[in-house]
Amino acid sequence: MKYFEKYFSNVDFYTGAEEVEVLCPFHDDTRPSASINTHKSLFHCFVCGEGYNEAQFIAKVNDISLSDAVKVLNKLDENASQTDWQLTEKAELWANEAFLKRVEELGLSRNTIDKLDLGIIKDELGRLWLGIPIIYNGVIMDKRSYNLLKIENEPKMKALPGSKSGFVFPYDLWKNDDRTTYIFEGEKDTMLARELGINGICLTGGAGAVPNEFVLNSFKDRNVIICYDNDKAGREGSLKLYNALRNVAKSIKYVDISEVVKEDKGDFHDFIMKYNKDIFDFYALAERDFPEVEIKKDYISLIDALANNKIKQKLTSVVAVNATFEEAYAVPKYVKLEKEFETKKGMMLAGESVEWVLEEHNLHQLLSLVEQDAKTSQVLAKIKQFAGIGDEPAIKMTVFEYATVYKSRITDATSNVSFNSINVEDEDTKSIDLYSYTSMTVGGQYEIEYKLHPHPSKNQKIVAVASKVQELDSTVNFKPDKTLLSQFISDGTVEERLDRLYQSAKHYIAKHLSYELWLMSDLVFNSILEFDYGQRIRGALDVFILGDTQVGKSETTSKLTELYNFGHFLSLKTSTTVGLIGGSNKVDGNWMNTIGAIPRQHKKLVVLEEFSGAKPEFIKTMTDIRSSGKLRLARAAGEMNVPCRLRMITISNPINDENGNPRHLSSFPNGVIPLMELIKSAEDVARYDGFLLIPKPKKRVNPFSYKLQGTKIPKEAYEHKIKWVYTRKPEDVVFEDGVESYIWEQAERLNSVFECNFPLFGTTTSLKLARFAVAMASLLMNTDETFEKVIVTKEIVDYTVEFMFKLYDNEVFKLREYKEEYDNYNTITTEELEQVQELYRRNSTIFDFLEHQTMTTSSNLRSVSGLNADGFNSIFNKMVQLKLIRLSGVTVYPTEKFRLALSKIDRSVQINTTDSLLDSML
Secondary structure (H helix, E strand, O other), X not given: OHHHHHHOOOOOOOOOOOEEEEXXXXXXXXXXXXXXXXXXXXXXXXOOOOEXXXXXXXXXXXXXXXXXXXXHHHHHXXXXXXXXXXXXXXXXXXXXXHHHHHHHOOOOOHHHHHHOOOEEEEOOOOOEEEEEEEEEOOEEEEEEEEOOOOOOOOOOEEOOOOOOOOOEEOHHHXXXXXXXXXXXXXXXXHHHHHHOOOOEEEEOOOOOOOOOOOOHHHHOOXXXXXXXXXXXXXXXXXXXXXXXXXXXXXXXXXXXXXXXOOXXXXXXXXXXXXXXXXXXXXXXXXXXXXXXXXXXXXXXXXXXXXXXOOEXXXXXXXXXXXXXXXXXXXXXXXXXXXXXXXXXXXOOOOOOEEEEEOOHHHHHHHHHHOOOOOOHHHHHHHHHHHHOOOOOOOXXXXXXXXXXXXXXXXXXOOOOOOOOOEOHHHHHOOOEEEEEOOOOOOOOEEEEEEEEEEOOOOOOOEEEEEEEEEEOOOOOOOOOOHHHHHHHOOOOOHHHHHHHHHHHHHHHOOOOOOHHHHHHHHHHHOOOOEEEEOEEEEOOOEEEEEEOOOOOHHHHHHHHHHHHOOOEEEEOOOOOHHHHOEEEEEEOOEEEEEEXXXXXXXXXXXXXEOHHHOOHHHHHHHHHHHHHOEEEEOOOOOOEEEEOOOEEEEEEOOOOOOOOOOXXXXXXXXXXXXXXXXXOOHHHHXXXXXXXXXXXXXXXXXXXXXXXXXXXXXXXXXXXXXXXXXOOOHHHEXXXXXXXXXXXXXXXXXXXXXXXXXXXOOOOHHHXXXXXXXXXXXXXXXXXXXXXXXXXXXHHHHHHHHHHHHHHOOOOOOHHHHHHHHHHOOOOOHHHHHHHHHHHHHOHHHHHHHHOOOOEEXXXXXXXXXXXXHHHHHHHHHHHHOOOEEEEOOEEEEOHHHHHHXXXXXXXXXXXXXXXXXXXXX
């Protein structure tokens, strides 16, 4: 009842009544609708139905764990044996007028001194210190001693030995105050702030303290302003506090009192008392945003942790979840073990009890409590062992709180790899199982605090047990650094601006870097994930680079991943489809859902090497991923959908000949044939945004004869640039007036030149052109003054169209010529129609037969014709020449032109097969 008495301090619990009415704190209660059972120490509300024992009530009302609530109760029990603060320390202050006046000299009124429950604490030598109680829901968690009399060789502030830092002072006065919270560095500043009417607090422990687990959640939805001292410790401490609250509080800013208080270590107290400022002067100080500074932590990779035997040590790593297990476990977290009756065996007395709490220091004990065959008796035996009572008989176990434990499989989250592409199966061998209170998403990346432990029932297999899990999202709190990003901006035409970036890239990739290869690859890196073009569309580029061996495909793309520190290389030849995509299988009787290396890069970039070695089932799955932006995996418990939207660069050499010898692009009549040999499906071709063909150079040039030119943009700027690209949202992409329509018009221009049965161009050309144009604007850093928006201009669209003409209208790809040839199979002139009419008159049998076929052979066609070899060859060759039929080996395909011609000729002409035969013999 001790906590209930303090929490409901205005209620008289000593009336003798078993049920005492109180206001319910869990709903808007103006008339008491709840009661406290004074005999059983239980709370129950008759309106909202909430019902708790004392520990559960503490946990609920303060949004803390039950185990932490138990600590508050234990602290309350400790204080119960001490003389009450109000009757001793506080009373002694009010009885000592001289000391009280010294307290007033801090700028405090007696009303504030009373509200803060200040008192006098005597040390072992009888010296007087100003006592500042740290009260948490009426429970004294610490007693701070302030050296008001400036006792020599003593610190300014002392805490109780063993006390926990990070409590809020004064918590009970602040917890229900919704005004903006001002956090000061120390108690003296805080007391003066409250004297002035400011909703001020401080954290126990000084400038380096952060909110502990008892008070952290109390900062939710609060607007916070930090005002620390004008010194190095204050500046570093405020930044540390900002990072601790940035994902909890609604907003966090700071005020810099050095604008007024110039001397080192100057504080808010000096601002008011020394510089004669008031509350209005303080409120007039500029409220500033914190700079985006990367938090430096002592990270370790899982591989290094295992290799260096970091067993049972507290570690921090950044990991990726490549599999989750479907089953979760409920483990006791707060347990009371009570002796029910006297027994001959055992040391405990009847009614005696002990408690066991699963906390961070003993978190590994949960491994013995989550086995599938763990019966209640086995769990009790384990917890008795953990609680130190061994095989004590007649023990009743009461579980006050359960925790859900999830199991995942994790691996190191690497944003970049070396030049050599990796085998994804190698990644899986470096994975370990993780147990945590947090349900983790397959494919997600997390920062975890954990320890490695040998699993007690799995042959001492090393597993990880996490005490803290935080999902990472680099889009949160990102602020563009204009100094870094402006280095990508220059004046001139689009071509001149690109050339400057090209010259910089040469410093990192190669002196002889191909401009087209660099630009195509860098556009993918700079593509925006999504934007609005009529409707919300995919913005991430997906391109295919086909080149002869040793033309720099892998070198360029790999060095770009290193330069940006962004992207992942994957070998399609040496990796299985499951390793690349994922699957579901049973492990130790539990279904494990695994995703492969590709969906683990969601929102990022992959370079798919050696496409010629890809498995057919992989290509089919990638088609679905490209269409839906999701990976769909069938599993025992139903389909699992994993988001998978990527920037993709696919690299390949042409398929070798039947003897395994390499073929060069120059040996093909056009670029369509080697691409279709690899991709095969027209549907898959259509889903790519662009293709680049790179033939083997006809002439080698000594690289030492090249001289690097232009400015080398720092790598730091490139890494910040890719974060900027990654964090751009759809609303950040802006098209200048009329540009969206202009893109459609230019897409139609491209279609008029290139649209054919190679389905890269067609109805979606405008979308593909829009993606390239947005990526081009992003690459050029064509932004507004805030560096937030990507602005697409007509000039950028024009250069993008010009670049696409260069890609497809050249001596290697020859897509323009291919389209013209294609059109010849689909249209017919008057002169050609007359020739078909004559061929039909000479032998209608061939035409009538082909009309009902999708394919046949030349030998079948000759048999049907009834002609001799010379006669048949004459007609057959003429049909080929007129493009009425298409040949593939011995297979004959009637073309669209053939069917179009049949629909236009006069088929009522009397056919004389004999005359046709005689004509062919003459």
